Amino acid sequence: MSLMPKESSKLIAKSSKNVFIEEEGVKILACEVLEGLKNGTISINNFSQSELHPNSGNKKAVDWIFVLDTLNFSFWPRDGDNKWNVNGHTGYFALCAAIKRAVDVSQAVDSTSSQFK
Known part of the structure; x- marks a missing residue:
């Protein structure tokens, strides 16, 4: 059985006793990434161009x-x-x-x- 990342994440989060998703942390990270993309401190081009x-x-x-x-x-x-x-x-x-x-x-x-x- 092969799952896409989103589905495998849901399965792991639902089944695991030691792994969990910190919902508040996901929200904080999402806001930080969005702000970084808006102000230019994060760029997809910078990541893919890494040496x-x-x-x-x-x-x-x-x-x-x-x-x-x-x-x-x-x-x-x-x-x-x-x-x-x-x-x-x-x-x-x-x-x-x-x-x-x-x-x-x-x-x-x-x-x-x-x-x-």
């Missing part, structure tokens, strides 16, 4: 994004936890920088492939 993301012509972009999205949910720190840093980036962009560095260093080995062992 840390694969370019649209990269044949391995889907594999890269799969690895990134899989790992992205594995390191959400709690308040007060130490945050790791890669080339000056933290959080999501530190993960992007680490994956990019691993791929750049190991061009002979495709570490984003499902065949990687």
